[in-house]
Amino acid sequence: MDKVIRIGTRDSQLALWQATLVRDLLTAQGHSTELVPIKSDGDIDLVTPLYEIGVQGIFTKSLDAAILSNRIDVAVHSFKDVPTQLPQGLVNAAVLERGPVKDLLVYKEDTRFLNDPAYIANIATSSIRRKAQWLRRYPHHKLHNLRGNVNTRLQKLAAENWDAAIFAAAGLERIRVRPEKSVILEWMLPAPAQGAIVAACREHDTFCREALAPLNHPETAACTAIEREFLRTLLGGCTTPISAYAYVQDGILYFEGNLCSLNGSRSFTVEHRLPAAEAAGLGVRAAREILAQGGDAVIEEIRHAQK
8 A cells, every 4th residue: 555645734724725735746746645734832822922932833843743753744834933953853855936925014994004104003913023123114103912823813903903914925825815905015024934835754754755855946945044044043033033035036146134123223134145056154154244243232132031
């Protein structure tokens, strides 16, 4: 009998969409598969802000444990949720071609409030990165915590007395729930690996590694590796406002990385463009530039504030 590849996933609509994509790609190669939904701690506690939970991998560790205990063979994640240090025995076997990268503002009435310096807007987001970047641009606005899956957050926005909420464009567009009243935030730098999907398996599971290998998109894998290298070097996670985006165009790799203070009052940015073939180690170099600019003091402040 053919080996059935058990694909673990969170049970939200978006997570199931991502896992189904991996399942369909594996099925197209002739593999037998099944989906195994698993609850994560991040899905169970929908009240505490992510930066207060302070657990890197809050959305991934339940699936990681399921792989290591042989309950599933493959876990599918939004790559931006995956810690830069994987549990021993696991490997990221395939990074799929990247989808939309940017953040999106979903608003209730219109966006005139963005150009009214006297208006104190109420904006919702669960992301400390989005919060810091928003406050840097709109320091007079009020930010509110928003947790839950995509549909839950859209419902909460409709129910609360808020002007708008910030989402990852990929999340809304993949499951086709992007509202008409929404606009891409071109100025907001995304989270490292935002818009990318990763499939992980056991390090010594040769069968699954070989099955997943054709799903890997080399350019996406290379760009997200640089972004995550930048994040890892700055020792960042859900609790640190770190942003990074790398992309390749005509053989040239473009990179932008950023670190903000929690209230957005200070910001450190680094930009590079170089031949893609020469980009090895760029994430580390860029992070060290941020630290040398004064980013090390901001990271120390953030750590102290969250003790």
